Amino acid sequence: MQHEALAHTEDFGGPDQHLPSHPCVPGKDAPYQHYALGAPYDEMFTRGGAVHPHYAALDGRLTTLPADELLRRQQACEQTFLHQGITFTVYSDNQATERIIPTDLLPRIVTGNEWARIEAGLKQRITALNLFLRDIYGDARVLRDGVVPRSMIYGSKHYRREMRDLAVPHGAYVNVCGSDLIRNEQGDFVVLEDNLRVPSGVSYMLANREVVRRAFPAVFRSMSVRAIEHYPNELLNTLRSLAPFHEEASIAVLTPGVFNSAYFEHAFLARQMGVELVEGRDLLVNDNVVYTRTTSGLKRIDVIYRRIDDDFIDPLIFREDSSLGVPGLFNAYRAGNVTLANALGTGVADDKAVYAYVPRLIRYYLSEEPILNNVETFLCREEKSLSHVLANLDKLVVKAVGESGGYGMLVGPHASQKERDEFAQKLKADPDNYIAQPTIQLSTAPTFVDGGVEARHVDLRPFILHGQQTTIVPGALTRVALKRGSLVVNSSQGGGSKDTWVLSE
Amino acid sequence: MFYSIRHVTRFRYSSPVRESVMELRMQPRSEGPQSLRSFQIVTNPRAQLYAYTDYLGNAVYHFNVLREHEELRIEAQAVVEIVAMPPLPGGADPLEWSRYNSYNLSDDQFDLLEPSLFASMTPELAAFIVAHDLAKPKDDPLAALRRLNTTLHQAFEYTPGVTDAQSPIDVALKQKRGVCQDFAHIMIAIARSWGIPARYASGYLYHRGSCQDRSADNATHAWVEAYLPSLGWIGFDPTNNIMAGERHIRAAVGRDYCDVPPTRGTFKGGADSELAISVAVEATHAPVRHEDFLRVARPMSSPRPTPSMPEHLYHQQQQQQQ
Structure with missing residues (x-):
């Protein structure tokens, strides 16, 4: 990575050297004059306007830096991203534009205690979800016991019957998971959704750290922030643990290609791990074994970290018109000659309807109470819930079950009456396809906006690695809704991201 | 046979x-x-x-x-x-409908109640059901499926070339013509709408000279299997208005054609x-079994052949092998 753009950033000394004589009040004093505290939990300030202890060092720095210095550091951050070519493609109706995900200058800080709970909760959740996947592709005990309705699984477009009775290494279906957490008004972390297919964003977690630690070097040093730089290494270890043979495994990252929105990330991870980056056309299957074409002939591949959706991965078995996949790959996988990470068919478990059942799945498989709760969810497939949802459309967020990335959803309080009426029609036509949740006030965190520091809504996406064992690098992608008051943090909908500092205590 | x-x-x-x-x-x-x-x-x-x-x-x-x-x-x-199976009863027990429950059906049978790509309800099919009075019947499911088999046979003409392997059922429904694959998909979708697990059977039909089969005799064939809790899977061939029996050779079964293309x-x-x-x-004819084909040259009861080499020498040689 290059850091020339930040060469001018100077260290203004330790954060405690320039503490103001009296604290700066949010909503009144610079740089917080536009910082609005309201119903949502705020990451930095208590309801009374006092600074949470773990934000004190950052507060000290923000209140003592000259006003234009923050702006200069923000510009330096942006320069770095442009130089590194960290871009993200936003798909809209008729065109795809390449942008950088705006990275906010200010880190989001998570205490050691908060993290311990998140980590335990996520490990519990991924364990239960993997057991669930093993079950529905095996004995289907959970269906016979009536814990989850059969039609929800058999009717899901992500249920892959081809995966039935197929053994995956260590029973680990979801090897890379990116769960979205939010913090409710009480300050509790709850899970908003599980991304079990091909979650992206981890490269931003890593890149943000590189940039933001240099914007606040002294604050960073003073706070014992836990390291995340070993993520690519942990990913590599996880992939190796899935190899079908014990000898040195040959690993590749399979990307849809340069036009994919996350291509940067695919290339980045392959480079960091020191493994091949391949497209479907670079691979071929001969006699049930997968090879990559190299200048010196064919080279066998044992583990594929695939960033291509199930549907496209093998035109022989799934979508015939897929030009991204590898014909015969699934049969090589079935024969155990190659491992795909994540396994196929994991999408059935991150379906927004199955989401509502995850707390029950944790109790069913682990006989434990969930450590992290869900957001309250109404399943429109249940008649009582549907009438409640229709009557309260102005208060609820309604989401299509099979969609992700903020597509096909209605944010009731922010929609016009006309939009709500139109959505009500869609709901009535196909209630099984929708769930609804109360509009949750995502917590707010200090964000650098127009030369000042304002409160913006944030979520948290940690990345969980699950192979022979479960590993969570102590960090996350914090996504931030850059528009004032907006609750939509998705990068595809114009959100930004923040570096996330997990403290050791 | x-x-x-x-x-x-x-x-x-x-x-x-x-x-x-x-x-x-x-x-x-x-x-x-x-x-x-x-x-x-x-x-x-x-x-x-x-x-x-x-x-x-x-x-x-x-x-x-x-x-x-x-x-x-x-x-x-x-x-x-x-082998020939005993003939089916004329009708099933009147309580048969009540047996479609979790005690009698397996997960796989529940799966075969869900719509699939080619066998799913369409507005065209809903109209066909109304026009031919094919709403969920009151009498026993076996009799109802037999009637459905005949209704489909009468409502459609067998015409190759109107549809292809990838045609949705609406093409056949609009034209009132099609081939075995189309009729099977339509029957499966209707049976499922009644709550009867139904699947697609792909295979071959043996054409006897005396039979009035509509389906072509130099091609693969397709028909339907429906599940009756007290009788098991029963085959229906709506193309030829017959029950699938001794002349139907099953190669594969699936939710619809997508699962079983040859x-x-x-x-x-x-x-x-x-x-x-x-x-x-x-x-x-019955293929000749190996046991019949092979002629036994030396029955087991005959005396052991004399070893050509003394036993101890044989052991010695074994020990010399490293």
């Missing part, structure tokens, strides 16, 4: 192609009254064949051909025995392809 089945598939390409990958579902199943006595597949160009059993119990063969080729020929040859493949190269298929089903 013994049948020999010869199923030849030939792909020809307008210019050389490479990296053909292919899956085959053409091995007759061995279960119930049907047992497979012999089976072989030969491909040209030759390829190493691999096999697996899919979750529906179908035997699937697959292979690939890397080098350039202009023609790919697959020849499958099977001998199958089908061949499915991909290749690389910008060529046009031509597909030719030929099927011959013939009644045959």
Whole structure:
């Protein structure tokens, strides 16, 4: 990575050297004059306007830096991203534009205690979800016991019957998971959704750290922030643990290609791990074994970290018109000659309807109470819930079950009456396809906006690695809704991201 | 009854192609009254064949051909025995409907209640159901399915060429014409709408001279199997308005055609392809069993041959081997 753009950033000394004589009040004093505290939990300030202890060092720095210095550091951050070519493609109706995900200058800080709970909760959740996947592709005990309705699984477009009775290494279906957490008004972390297919964003977690630690070097040093730089290494270890043979495994990252929105990330991870980056056309299957074409002939591949959706991965078995996949790959996988990470068919478990059942799945498989709760969810497939949802459309967020990335959803309080009426029609036509949740006030965190520091809504996406064992690098992608008051943090909908500092205590 | 089945598939390409990958579902199943006595597949160009059993119990063969080729020929040859089953009762027990519950149905049977790509409710099918009074019947399901079999036979003309392998049922429903695949999909969708698990059976039909079959006799055939809790899977052939029985040779079953195409493949190269298929089903004699063919030269009771070498020498030689 290059850091020339930040060469001018100077260290203004330790954060405690320039503490103001009296604290700066949010909503009144610079740089917080536009910082609005309201119903949502705020990451930095208590309801009374006092600074949470773990934000004190950052507060000290923000209140003592000259006003234009923050702006200069923000510009330096942006320069770095442009130089590194960290871009993200936003798909809209008729065109795809390449942008950088705006990275906010200010880190989001998570205490050691908060993290311990998140980590335990996520490990519990991924364990239960993997057991669930093993079950529905095996004995289907959970269906016979009536814990989850059969039609929800058999009717899901992500249920892959081809995966039935197929053994995956260590029973680990979801090897890379990116769960979205939010913090409710009480300050509790709850899970908003599980991304079990091909979650992206981890490269931003890593890149943000590189940039933001240099914007606040002294604050960073003073706070014992836990390291995340070993993520690519942990990913590599996880992939190796899935190899079908014990000898040195040959690993590749399979990307849809340069036009994919996350291509940067695919290339980045392959480079960091020191493994091949391949497209479907670079691979071929001969006699049930997968090879990559190299200048010196064919080279066998044992583990594929695939960033291509199930549907496209093998035109022989799934979508015939897929030009991204590898014909015969699934049969090589079935024969155990190659491992795909994540396994196929994991999408059935991150379906927004199955989401509502995850707390029950944790109790069913682990006989434990969930450590992290869900957001309250109404399943429109249940008649009582549907009438409640229709009557309260102005208060609820309604989401299509099979969609992700903020597509096909209605944010009731922010929609016009006309939009709500139109959505009500869609709901009535196909209630099984929708769930609804109360509009949750995502917590707010200090964000650098127009030369000042304002409160913006944030979520948290940690990345969980699950192979022979479960590993969570102590960090996350914090996504931030850059528009004032907006609750939509998705990068595809114009959100930004923040570096996330997990403290050791 | 013994049948020999010869199923030849030939792909020809307008210019050389490479990296053909292919899956085959053409091995007759061995279960119930049907047992497979012999089976072989030969491909040209030759390829190493691999096999697996899919979750529906179908035997699937697959292979690939890397080098350039202009023609790919697959020849499958099977001998199958089908024993006669006792005739079905005229109707099922009136309580049959109440048996469609979790105690009597397996997960797989529940899965076969869900719509699938080709066998799902469409506005066109809903209109057909109204026009032919095919709403969920009150009498027993076996009698109702028999009526449905006949209704479909009468409502549609058998005309090849109107639909193809990828046609949705609406094409046949609009034209009132189609082939066995279309009729099977329509019957499956209606049976499922009644709450009866139904599946697609792909295979071969033996045409006897005296039978009035509409389906072509040099092609693969398709029909329907519906589940009756007290009777098991029952086969219906709406193309020919008969029950599937001793003349129906089952190769594969699935939710619809998508699960069971006899061949499915991909290749690389910008060529046009031509597909030719030929099927011959013939009644045959029982294949000669190995036990009958081999003549025993030395019965087990005869005295042991004298060792040509003393026992101790034999042991010594063994010990010399490192």
